[in-house]
Amino acid sequence: MADKRMTADEVVAELSDGMTIGIGGWGSRRKPMALVRAILRSSLTDLTVVSYGGPDVGLLASARRIRRLVFGFVTLDSIPFDPWFGRVRQAGEIAVTEYDEGMLGAGLSAAAQRLPFLPVRAGLGSDVPRLNPELRTVRSPYADGEELLAVPALRLDAALVHLNRADARGNTQYLGPDPYFDELFALAARRCYVSVERVVDTAELTAGGPVQSLLLNRSVVDGVVAAPGGAHFTSAAPDYGRDERFQRHYVESAKDPEAWPAFVDRFLSGDEDHYQAQVAAFAAEEGS
């Protein structure tokens, strides 16, 4: 019986430069931030990132790890724009494949189903086809003859997702109200790595929520990382909500080139335990 537990650094060691990596969650919600921080500690670079973008994109952009971003949006939800994403875009430093958010889901679904494409209406008439000239349309062979956009499969080398619970074999559970697109990211990828708030035994897992909350079964999961607080500063309901104060601190630091090195020094220059300790200290300072 495979025990798939590993550390975040061991996950990153299995990735290589130039890979296409899907990152689960949505905006500033249930992002695998501990895995993103592990990428920042490594030399991994030249990545194509596929994401419903949030601060995962911002942090990877801040360290110049993204060659191309495949996205529908980048937002921090309670704060509309991520400063680092804006900066690298405005400097022309990264290539983008910008899709309607439904097209992104269709591309992941196509890959998950091992189809070359899926037809959608979204995108037609907009600038999405102009900005992505490789896109093709497909005509319905039936009486309606409707022409639709053929969204190509978004095949991933690896998917990184963060959920609430898993067992050591890779059965994985979300306990919040929304699974986001994590199942599609997992199925679209050759390798899927999940970080979770807690690794529990299988009986405890199934007792912890309705059977519908068991989003990923172990056949699609290659590595399980125990990462309490691993989505911080994004939300991981019901374990915790978004750390709005910290997110504001991230944004203020990211907006100011003079302030950013101090943010990196304090939060991103040590291991995950160091990060979590500094986050706790920051909360205590701000709370007082």
Add this chain to the structure above:
Amino acid sequence: MSDVTRAEVAAVACAELFRGDGEILASPMGLLPALGARLARLTFEPDLLLSDGEAYLLASTPGVGEPVVEGWQPFRKVLDTVVPHGRRHVVMGANQLDRYGNQNISAIGDHARPARQLLGVRGAPGNTVNHRTSYWVPRHSPRVFTERVDVVSGVGHDRARAAGVTRFHDVYRVVTNLAVLDFGGPDRTMRLRSVHPGVTVAEVVRATGFPLDTTDAGETRRPTAEELRLLRAVLDPEARRDREVSS
């Protein structure tokens, strides 16, 4: 009622967007459209569906009593079925809008190296070719109402025609801090329907970066006493609306 604020007129104009929509999902983005949708549901459109902005559909109107959930609507369901199925009316924001209703929320300037990166196209391409779409603009200006948008995120009437996607395309109205507009002008271009009380037609024309059909422009209706009570006492007692639209 002479003490009615501009924000209150705008909230009611946003509510009017949903008149006749019946039992569909109202998806207001931003405060004034949200107040409008809630007002509509509490008055003349009781069958509208409203989400909490996350994964729940609410049987109770947000801001009124204890939250009562009536359904589950995670993001994947929105994109897989709610949008393509079309039983929805979204009110989006717009960084730029042209006379045909093409909208930009993606980036300002050259897309390869934008002068200002915005959200990305988000769901605007899918929304506009699948179901009714309106826009809310809190500061009506020539910067927003421009001859040509830099990135077509939401599809306007000319582009829908050219791409052959008019079947479900329904870019409906635009509400701003000054006026209500629709696309009843020549060749489905933007037309001024009404100016808010205290605003002149000339003022709207000056604030719009392209020629506007102003034939038959009336005045936006004033809120009823009941609408004012709901806005002031129930939906927005802290008057957050005044921070978005000044009088």
